[in-house]
Amino acid sequence: MLLLKAVVMGVVEGLTEFLPISSTGHLILTASLLDFHGETAKVFDIAIQTGAMFAVVWEYRQRLLGTVRGLGHDPVARRFALNVLVAFIPAVVLGLALGKTIKEHLFKPVPVAIALVVGGLLILWIEKRHRAAYGDADLKGQRLARVETVDQLSGLDALKIGLLQxxxxxxxxxxxxxxIMGAMLLGVSRKAATEFSFYLGIPTLMGAGAYSVWKQRDALYVSDLPMFAVGTVVAFVSALLCIRWLIRYVSSHDFVPFAWYRIVFGGIVLLTAYTGWVEWAA
Known part of the structure; x- marks a missing residue:
């Protein structure tokens, strides 16, 4: 049963990590339904995000290898690497400063559901604003955004996206x-915003996973390895499929369906919690 739960959690992580619907929120809600709790489970939730990030590394391996090889002589490669680093730093600082407090008070189904609804409403507002500015131009392949590709991002753009993260x-x-939505507000094209979100997730989530495993190493046992391995592999496979689908999707669609999904799903969680129809574990 534990390995089956690991498979379910891996699928949830892989399919939700790169969509604007909150993988952490879905993992918390899924864990509540599966009765998957405890310190080991908390570390597991963060650790399997590494599997999703390996999917990004694999899918964009040529770009990443080219960046590493070009650091010594290619200004475009250096700027790209520096932008990812600049965008990564704010999450490290705030995560170390506030991470414990946030986990104690907000890693619960009801706060997650509220965040899902609020986030959905914000996506609807941003998409409405984006459509008013560009119409359907970006969905038809027309280039009108201030920043059309990841390589056109400035250091200030990267810092702002990092703060939004x-x-x-x-x-x-x-x-x-x-x-993604924050970058679009800054004038970044939908495709470039999505791709930079992928790249930024590599140091952010791999770092969080490594830090969490190291910090909780005394609570982990060799017997936990199969569960972690299964969850990570499943997250990798499902995330790889999701990445390839999402890149095709954003070329001709907006994020409005995800906004409504967040609002409806979050509303259902709040309704069932309020009525007592579902006992959402804290």
Whole structure:
């Protein structure tokens, strides 16, 4: 049963990590339904995010290898690497400063549901604003945004996106949602915003996973390895499928359906919690 729960959690992580619907929020809610709790389970939730990030590394391996090889002589590669680093730093600082407090008070189903609804409303507002500015131009392949590709991002753009990523410390907000929708507000094209969110997730989530495992190492046992391995592999496979689908999707669709999904799903959780129809574990 434990390995089966690991498979379910891995699928949830992989399918939700890169969509603007909050993977952490979905993991918290799924864990509540599966009665998957405890310190080991908390570390597991963070650790399997590494599997999703390996999917990004694999999918964009040529770009990443080219960046590493070009650091010594290619200014475009250096700027790209520096932008990812600059965007990564705010989450590290705030995560270390506020992470414990946030986990104690907000890693619960009801706060997650509230964040899902609020985030959905914000996505609707941002998409409405984006449509008013550009119409359907970006969905038709026309280039009108201030920043059309990841390589055109400035250091200030990267810093602003990094600060927006910090909103995802609140479970239910969505790291992808905060970075993608925030970047669009800054004048970044939908595709470039999505791709930079992928790249930024590599140091952010791999770092969080490594730090969590190291910090809780005394609570982990060799017998936990199969569960962690299964969850990570499943997260990798499902995330890889999701990444390839999402890149195709954003070329001709907006994020409005995800906004309504967040609002409806969060509303259902709040309704069932209020009525007592579902006993959402804290």
């Amino acid at each position: 910090c909103l995802a410390l609140i479970p239910g907000t969505s790291r992808s949602g905060a970075t």
